[in-house]
Amino acid sequence: MLLGGYELMSRTNLSLMMLVSALLLGFGTPTARATTYIVGTCKPGTQFSTIQSALDANPAPTVVEVCPGSYPEQISISKPVTLEGVVAGNSSFATVVVPPGGLTNNTTLAGGQAAAAQILVQNVSGAVNLTNLVVDATNGSANYPIGIFYKNTPGTMNHMVVFNVSGSIVGFGIILEGGSSDPKVTIENSTISDDQLGILVQGMSAGSLTTAIDSNLVNSGINGIQVTSPNTTTTINGNVITGFTETAIILEATEGSVTNNTITGQGSTTQTAIELGDDGMSIESNKIYNVGDGIAATATEIMNSQITGNVFTTLSAEGIALACSYAAPSSKVHSNTFVDVSIAYVVKPGFSISGSTFIGVQYESINCPI
Amino acid sequence: MSRILGKLMFVLVIAAALLSLGAAELHATTTYIVGTCKAGTQFSSIQAALDAAPSPNVVEVCPGTYAEQITIINAVSIEALSINNSSYVHITVPSGGLTTNTTINGGATSAAAHVFVKNATGEVNLTGFTVDSTGNNVATGAALVGVLYQHSPGTVNHVIAAHQVSGQSTGYGIYMEGGSSNPSVTVENCSVYDFDFGGIYVTGPNGPTIVGPDATENVTGQITAKVTNNFVITTAAAGTINMLFGSSTVDTVTGNLAAGADRGADGMYIEANAGSTFSDNTIINSTVGITLLADGPSVTDNKLYNDGNSGPGAIAVYANLTTSKITGNLNPERAV
Numbered sequence: 001m002l003l004g005g006y007e008l009m010s011r012t013n014l015s016l017m018m019l020v021s022a023l024l025l026g027f028g029t030p031t032a033r034a035t036t037y038i039v040g041t042c043k044p045g046t047q048f049s050t051i052q053s054a055l056d057a058n059p060a061p062t063v064v065e066v067c068p069g070s071y072p073e074q075i076s077i078s079k080p081v082t083l084e085g086v087v088a089g090n091s092s093f094a095t096v097v098v099p100p101g102g103l104t105n106n107t108t109l110a111g112g113q114a115a116a117a118q119i120l121v122q123n124v125s126g127a128v129n130l131t132n133l134v135v136d137a138t139n140g141s142a143n144y145p146i147g148i149f150y151k152n153t154p155g156t157m158n159h160m161v162v163f164n165v166s167g168s169i170v171g172f173g174i175i176l177e178g179g180s181s182d183p184k185v186t187i188e189n190s191t192i193s194d195d196q197l198g199i200l201v202q203g204m205s206a207g208s209l210t211t212a213i214d215s216n217l218v219n220s221g222i223n224g225i226q227v228t229s230p231n232t233t234t235t236i237n238g239n240v241i242t243g244f245t246e247t248a249i250i251l252e253a254t255e256g257s258v259t260n261n262t263i264t265g266q267g268s269t270t271q272t273a274i275e276l277g278d279d280g281m282s283i284e285s286n287k288i289y290n291v292g293d294g295i296a297a298t299a300t301e302i303m304n305s306q307i308t309g310n311v312f313t314t315l316s317a318e319g320i321a322l323a324c325s326y327a328a329p330s331s332k333v334h335s336n337t338f339v340d341v342s343i344a345y346v347v348k349p350g351f352s353i354s355g356s357t358f359i360g361v362q363y364e365s366i367n368c369p370i
Numbered sequence: 371m372s373r374i375l376g377k378l379m380f381v382l383v384i385a386a387a388l389l390s391l392g393a394a395e396l397h398a399t400t401t402y403i404v405g406t407c408k409a410g411t412q413f414s415s416i417q418a419a420l421d422a423a424p425s426p427n428v429v430e431v432c433p434g435t436y437a438e439q440i441t442i443i444n445a446v447s448i449e450a451l452s453i454n455n456s457s458y459v460h461i462t463v464p465s466g467g468l469t470t471n472t473t474i475n476g477g478a479t480s481a482a483a484h485v486f487v488k489n490a491t492g493e494v495n496l497t498g499f500t501v502d503s504t505g506n507n508v509a510t511g512a513a514l515v516g517v518l519y520q521h522s523p524g525t526v527n528h529v530i531a532a533h534q535v536s537g538q539s540t541g542y543g544i545y546m547e548g549g550s551s552n553p554s555v556t557v558e559n560c561s562v563y564d565f566d567f568g569g570i571y572v573t574g575p576n577g578p579t580i581v582g583p584d585a586t587e588n589v590t591g592q593i594t595a596k597v598t599n600n601f602v603i604t605t606a607a608a609g610t611i612n613m614l615f616g617s618s619t620v621d622t623v624t625g626n627l628a629a630g631a632d633r634g635a636d637g638m639y640i641e642a643n644a645g646s647t648f649s650d651n652t653i654i655n656s657t658v659g660i661t662l663l664a665d666g667p668s669v670t671d672n673k674l675y676n677d678g679n680s681g682p683g684a685i686a687v688y689a690n691l692t693t694s695k696i697t698g699n700l701n702p703e704r705a706v
Binding site: 191193215217242243264266267287289313314340358359361362363364365 | 455528605700
């Protein structure tokens with residue numbers, strides 16, 4: 001009897017729960033359902049001729065699929081959305097190109113300069129994801145053109161190509177800027193090529209910025225990746241960085257890591273693989289080839305950065321040149337390999353180079369300043 | 371009883387002494403020093419140390435510059451020393467240039483090899499020095515090779531081959547050529563740059579024999595090569611090849627970086643035998659990233675960036691593939 005009563009109550013409760021669940025699901029469905037728009041005519045659905053018109057449509061899309069083709073637009077994104085290129089067969093990518101007349105200024109840099117972003121993602125509380133798109137900034141003609149600008153917005157860029165961003169002052173492939181919503185942004189599996197500065201991670205005092213830059217090719221004109229403070233935590237992992245004339249990675253922040261990257265230059269003494277402009281970010285297990293300096297400190301104090309397990313091959317200048325005034329202890333900087341390097345370490349007197357490997361090195365260490 | 375024990379002890383002592391002597395003979399290592407940075411039997415040139423009697427097992431080379439063209443015919447390890455704040459062992463061209471000392475491509479091409487390993491039956495291991503062929507002055511029509519192994523086993527580790535530029539587009543950095551004994555060779559952690567024809571070549575005894583689709587010379591491996599973690603870069607114009615693996619070779623090629631300049635050179639030519647694997651290599655800025663000319667090798671998990679100018683691009687296949695596996699390669703859309 002007890003058992004039967006329990007069964008009855010259980011069945012009643014179960015039915016009630018199912019009813020409530022069904023009602024909740026019923027109410028939830030309209031808001032959870034994806035609204036997908038098509039740009040172009042390669043797929044059936046609600047079609048638009050421009051990316052911006054699809055983004056601006058009502059109801060706001062959750063997904064915008066862009067057919068292969070060329071889109072002369074300057075795009076502004078203000079709501080969460082996934083914008084993705086449709087890759088079908090041997091078709092070419094969906095490419096956002098510069099509209100006739102060039103790019104117009106539509107935003108400002110952290111320093112207040114007016115800038116022209118080809119894709120501007122600004123103050124969006126939800127994620128904005130970009131996938132399988134090409135951004136071609138050829139003929140952008142602005143002082144500060146930007147391929148993609150994420151301002152205070154979270155999201156992921158995956159399999160993107162951003163190239164030819166060149167300005168009369170400086171062009172940026174991608175800028176990630178922090179802000180009050182503490183965004184987290186990922187750039188992965190993308191090609192950032194022929195831009196004056198490939199990727200800029202811009203810290204802001206108003207909030208934090210957490211960034212992962214993973215498995216990209218950065219093939220840029222002057223500098224590859226630059227990270228600035230304040231309030232940034234950045235991981236730069238597994239990228240290939242090449243084609244720069246000055247510096248592959250500039251670190252002007254204190255939090256994060258640079259790991260497993262491959263950096264290769266053209267053997268110029270003016271090329272630096274990694275510049276340490278601040279103290280704290282770790283630099284580990286990178287492979288650095290054919291540049292002038294491997295890791296060079298421009299900050300006056302490098303006490304906390306962990307620099308281990310890196311391989312430097314064929315450098316025309318110095319492997320690791322630490323700060324002369326306050327330089328990292330040997331417990332932080334060790335176990336690096338130098339092959340075919342003129343000077344492996346430029347260090348404060350007393351720094352121990354034991355634990356590192358030297359092959360074809362003219363001077364394993366020299367006391368600074370030199 | 372004690373007499374018997376005493377005799378037994380005597381016999382054991384003699385046996386132990388004989389065993390000890392035999393062991394000493396078996397494990398004797400003849401080590402020579404080139405230079406004066408370390409105590410031992412010293413020589414002023416690497417070749418003089420190699421030619422000395424008894425033949426050395428190990429030649430340790432002090433930091434310094436050695437203007438020599440070297441021939442190695444016996445098993446030996448040549449190692450650069452790291453002493454007094456330097457590990458810079460620099461083998462340069464002797465005055466007058468390099469002389470023609472062998473042929474490659476099955477006898478078809480005369481060659482001047484800067485460091486020449488010739489028909490050694492035991493392993494020849496080279497570690498830690500730079501072969502700089504600046505000022506080589508090779509004869510017209512002759513190939514120039516930084517390090518040439520012909521029909522010899524061994525390992526080339528942490529060797530830098532630089533400036534193999536003949537001016538006639540015949541310069542190779544490291545060239546491993548097989549033979550009937552099917553030698554096993556390893557090229558690892560090397561840096562090869564500034565050559566005007568080939569960076570790292572692995573071929574059968576008749577050279578690359580790359581003549582067209584499915585042109586596999588034979589199915590018998592005549593060299594087994596492991597090529598890992600090398601850096602090969604050329605700034606030369608079109609026509610150079612960073613890495614080539616010819617027919618009659620069985621290769622394991624992984625973790626290498628091959629870079630061109632402005633897509634001027636080809637990344638990797640493969641005509642190797644079945645069983646060869648090419649994985650986890652990074653190839654940048656080549657006219658063609660990987661050119662596969664034979665069925666059999668697997669090409670997996672390579673990263674190919676910015677390859678292809680007007681040619682076929684990242685991976686070009688000129689063979690009817692039935693067994694080759696081409697998977698997991700990352701080839702992002704070329705930007706421009």
